Amino acid sequence: MIAMQKHGLTTVLLFSFFALHAQQPTTLLVDADHRPQTSLNGPWHYVVDPLHQGWGSHPDQPSLNGYAKNAHFVPGDGLLEYEFALSPTLNVPGDWNSQKPNLFFYEGMLWYQKDFNYQPKPHTRVFLHFGAVNYEANVFVNDQYICKHEGGYTPFDCEVTSALKPGSNFVVVSADNQREQARVPSIRFDWWNYGGITREVSLIEVPESFIDDYSLQLKRGTANQLDGYVHVAGATAGEKVTLRIPELHLEKTSQTDASGNAAFSFTANNLELWSPDHPRLYTVEMRTGSDSLTDQIGFRTIEVKGEQILLNGKPIFLRGVCIHAEAPYRSGRAWSKEDAETLLGWAHDLHANFVRLAHYPHDENMTRTADKLGIMVWSEIPVYWGNDWTNPRTADIAAQQLHEMVRRDHNKASVILWSMSNETPISPERTAFISKLAALARQQDPTRLITSAVVTHFDGQKAVLDDPLGQYLDVLGYNEYIGWYNGKPDDAPAYTWENPLHKPLIMSEFGGGAQAGLHKDSSYRFSEEYQANLYQQQFQMLDKIPFLAGITPWVLMDFRSPMRQLPGIQDYYNRKGLISDKGEKKKAFTVLQNYYEQHER
């Protein structure tokens, strides 16, 4: 509004009156990456706006007199004190912190703008698809306020059909990564709050009624029974949906019900099951009316039996590693297929069959690549440390992020665990908050396991896994820092573990910091030798835990964090990586690699 104030009060009031409310995105296109699309990646102009100058006349509601409308300054005509076309550019996808030195620590609002050409087609709906914008995004197309989305790590689709015109169009996006208590994550977290349009953006065209969601899963307890549905947005009851799996010579048809859902349940003989040893993916084709969609899907079951995790009915030990979405070699937020292939390629080199994608949903290239490489995945929402447990808005945001994570990846065979939270201090309010999320996750996806990194209490050198949250989970995760935050690495073998809930345990973190290239005695903190010895001592303890179903040491690669300030050693990197931010493997990498090689069956 301030930009427009100089035009006079009348104009301000007029524009405020016509301010538009944007819709929340109405759908989330599953398999968006397999649809034909027009990429809007590339340079976008930007204006840094710490005072929310371009926001409009109301603090909570952008109006058309802000930056969204007046994208272009006309010399000699009226007063505008910004101009996108004269402003510098940021690459999209990409966080702003790692692209511009003066935005390294920036948290707040930043406006993006891009011109693009488009020719509307009859009977075609158009969505603007964002892989992720951290944290809050408001999207405008040709002066129209299109949508608002909250949550920095999940995709969203905004319909722009009626806003587009033939020829030249423009899109304006405000991205605001200000940390707030009510947001998810909240104020304090141990990773970089990379802001901006951090994942890919595209225009996706679909017919008037289209497949927006589907699921096809192997039924638990069977090796050949496939169950699922195809949902057709805009369909009426009785529309025909065909599903084909050509490699199995299968073609099935079903009809939509009144809500657009077509159910499928059939036997698939000679099905090769997906596993780390045999990551078999089948091409699945879906067709209805004028829409068709293809995916690559693996079929497997994942269950818990007593204190064991079963993949395809057989116990499996999860040889894992935690990963942050930090870009290898260059730092910044990872987003590309190449980033995913490097990070998961390193996990593969470790002989890992499992990764914990901490502490928020990573981009879809990660789960696609994991599907192909045969690496099982723990996928997590950023409910982390302290959240605003009694705030209903916070509960809604967490539930929305859970929904978007599950919806995007519920056809990925690699994903076996949905994690609700990480290291949240015990209180009745926190347990109520997270147990509701667990119930929602089960409702939305009954085929996968639910976990969280819980907390525990120590009675001397006895750890008791009795967090009340545990009763709502299938698998317990626990982050344990013996030898780094507690005592010395050599203390670890003396520790014992109790599991009153008798559920499988994943040691979801352990580790210690090391600066690549710092070689000293193993008692010297931050040396590679200290870290390597810590891993060796841990294995002696871990090997004696009978209910241990897997481990994901912290962490594959050094990652940026404002909490890690030690000059000359950390320099704003959490150094617990097995690999440095420059890709150098530390000694502990080989220690873990040897351990996994021995434990490979």
Ligand code: GCB
């Ligand atoms: C933890 C957190 C993780 C931190 C790690 C550390 O327990 O879950 O986010 O980065 O410890 O390095 O302290």
